[in-house]
Amino acid sequence: MSDRKTRSFEILRRKLLVASLLVPTVTLAPSLTWAAPKTADINSTGLAVTDKTVTVGILHSVTGTMAISETGSVQAEKLAIEQINAAGGVLGRKIEFIQEDGASDWPTFAEKSKKLLVNDKVAAVFGCWTSASRKAVLPVFEQYNGMLYYPTFYEGLEQSPNVIYTGQEATQQIIAGIDWVVKNKGAKKFFLLGSDYIWPRTSNKIARKHIEKLGLKVVGEEYYPLGHTQFNSVINKIKLKKPDVLYAIVVGGSNVAFYKQLKAAGIDMTKEAPTVLTISVTEDEIRGIGGENIEGAYAAMKYFQSLTNSNNQEFVKAFKARWGDDIVIGDVTQAAYLGPWLWKAAVEKAGSFDIDKVRAASPGIELMTAPEGYVRIHENHHLWSKTRIGKAKRDGQYEIIYETDDLIEPDPFPAGYQ
């Protein structure tokens, strides 16, 4: 009985999917034949829009410490812009971009964002990576009314009318991951470890609240300065406390040192004693760490390169064709790729490049073609998205072993978790 019910539901779902695929093509077809709308009608605030082009900004660090992480985002955003242009642009206009270098320096980010908004009058900016750089540009975007598409998973506790957050906020990433490890690995004791700055600390705070809410125990919580390279003492402490789960939010160069030393100290992650669960190691980081050093660890995030849906297969193919075969794509790179597409959808829905109209049109924007699957912009400017658990393999990719059934609602100000 119930079997038949689910099957008929399955059929209904498929029909809906087919219908939803048809709808946009049907509505899009006539718009291609129309002449592009007049510039004055779609740009009443003096943005850099001409009859043929619209200019946007890309603002990432391509020099300095953060260049390691931000390079992938720049590549993704450029690819998305090229693809949009190849498909006819936005409101009949080709996207041109001005790229500025934040140089891993937060005041520089603020200065460059002001230049993009005030001098170049860009219609949108895709950029920033660290929370510190986002916090630095935020007042500029709010003062001059710009639109920023921010790609990184981050700690939450923020919601600006001038930012669309295309990465996950902390609760989306953390709670699903901990629920999974409790249910599937029977975890009772947790050891929380992180680099010493706002994101790992806030994330571990949320993790600790959730663990304690489930009636389980946190046996240790430790932070090490950014760039720390010697983890032998804390590894001994972990061995002494014997947690079931080592919850690690170590970032940057420390990551490499940490996993190499963990492995060298005889903690074989494939044996899962303890199970290592991280939210800070994407495929990008594994390249530096080495697959053999992190094999067997689990990561909780919304995107892995190994996702098998057709959107992602096309995305990976296009990305490699554009940037080289040996490239890997991590969670943030994918989130950065969503930025230009979400902006295009919002502009088309608003029928205008005006920031206020784009903002008003943004909540509810859906993207069927996202590599991670379907996403939708929430009223709070974050994305509804699924969370997945991947198991690190020797070749540097993740094997996806779990994904949440439903999209998780973004909750940047989680009640009871602060």
Added chain:
Amino acid sequence: MFADYSMVELTSIFAMQGFAGLILFSVFVLMALGLAIIFGQMGVINMAHGEFMILGAYVTYLTSSVFSTYLPEYFGSYFFLAMALAFCASAGLGALVEWGMIRHLYRRPLDTLLATWGLSLILQQIYRSVFGAREVGVELPEWSMGSIALTDMIEVPINGIFVMCLTIAITFCVYLMMQRSSLGKQIRAVVQNRPMAGAVGINTEKVDRHTFAIGCGIAGIAGSAFTMIGSTGPTAGQLYIVDTFLVVVFGGAASLLGTIASAFTISQAQSTMEFFLSGSMAKVLTLLVVVGILMIRPQGLFTIKVRK
């Protein structure tokens, strides 16, 4: 804190913690030796020390790529060749830098500080342009990974033992060079009295160049060895530079023995405190203690008498 654990567990954890301290000690000595030679013997503050280390790491990366492509059957032993090449590359670059830049700036310590800092930025950007902004993964030979289990509980990381042995070997070589070889005698003579050393026929410029090159070369070896325990990226050198200067200054600039003593003190203090406190607190306390001692003894732990 220890009430819940059995005696056996505690003994093994303390044994392992002892090893952790010794490994940290070796790492500190290895990264500080090169700088101690340059800073201590020549008075040059080399801010690009970290970048010379990373040059060694990149040479190791290249060697490992070449071996895994062309000579996979010898892959297990590539590391020793890589270290030799790392020494040559860093020493060569060091000699070039001394010739092109440093020798024009002797007696102007603040200017060398700025110039070498500029050099470090230039080198970082070169690494970024050549090898890419992302960290590279250095493939290590199988024997260097994992640990030796002494008992059920006590496990000693192999890469740690390797770094320890390497440190002992290099320290011994440096000691021999400084105390026994004629180059060492010349270096010491130049440090103690430069005009007089020149007067008795020592080519002080040549000695300077060799000293600087050897210091950089040792940094290269250190960088090569650290591919086993840390990351290899354009800016990874910055991770080591603060600790390196801390060790050298604390030890007393002109004394190699002081460097070793200070590395031992700092590493033991840090690893013990890391165990009982959190990582960030341990670092803060270590720095506080070092600053406190330097206030009482500005010349560092050990000094040698120098005629100015």
